[in-house]
Amino acid sequence: MHTIFVGDKPIYLTTEVDKEKDFKVFLLKSVDLPKVIRMLNRTDLKSVYLVGKKEHKLLKNFLKKLPNVIAGGGKVYNREGKVLFIYRNNKWDLPKGKTEKKESIEETAIREVEEETKVSGLEITRPLPTTYHIFKRNGRYKIKITYWFEMKTDYDGKLKPQTNEGITKVKWLSEKKIKKAMENSYANIKLLV
Template sequence: MYKVFFNGSIIQFGSEMNKSLNNNITEIFDLVSYDVVNQIISQIESTETPSGFFILNHEVDTAWEHFKSQFVEIPAAGGLVRNSEGAFLFIKRLGVWDLPKGKIEKKETPELAAVREVEEECGLSGLHVINQLDSTFHIYRSPYLPHLNNLVLKETKWFLMNYSGNEIPVPQVEEDIHEVTWFSIADLDRVYSKTYSSLIDFLKKSLPII
């Protein structure tokens, strides 16, 4: 199943409906077309109330590829960094907790991009990549593209990393990061209270299996 976040709303893809999703779905579509994508985007942007959309299709991968073709795609990568005490590294950007991440540069692998972004945004070195985690997807409007075609679908590839050093994290203030903090599992409610719904979904899915 694919899951995309946009302005707090969720668009999901699947070959069948899970009963547990019923109360969270506003509308179900059985095909993907330009008109359907426009309808979903318009509905989300016309209200501040989060909605849930489900695209039901037996050819899930085909439907997903068609959906992606309606957007400008920007690849990104980031790190879920764990220290020797079992705490995890978070940045606060523009008042919101997040994980260090950024755009994958040309001729750069996602893994190398993820390590570079953590190093740049947090001022750490000596990171050790353990494995790749599930990607997250979100949509946003880019001010750098023509308005009629400025919807971006960003896939962020995430990597679990270990850090065993004793450097003091340094926030990259030129990227609007003003705090870098280690959080234990017991303290993650502080993160959840001031972060994105996509990150909460990612963490609650990823942390139990690492």
């Protein structure tokens, strides 16, 4: 099963579903995806299941339904074990951004963390789960596919938010502060944290 978020509401891609309760079920092959997105945004519906026949084709078939935006990001740890967070659009988030021409997804992730926070000396330690969410830009829905990496750094300099990207704060958060921040974050970030 795969999960794609519309705001904080999930669309689940699956091959089988139990009885409907507080969700709706549609066939992946024939679903009117913009209609489903509007339904999730405008009603108290909790989630949607899109059903396909073959598990290994669910995500591939779903991603064909809307334009894709590829991004890379990082969950960065410092020497004290604190995690680097940004504050944008009144929510706590992890630094991430879109790929640029001819760069690898790892290069994207490191560049975006550096640009959004001014943290340097980043080293990727392992890949993390990929997240998917739907957003609207210029009147069109798109799917953002974010490849995440756990990173470490010895950087102890000044943090500087990339204000032209709407980032108002950059902070190293301890485990206790992360719990509090997750009360005001995105569903896909909560999954990573």
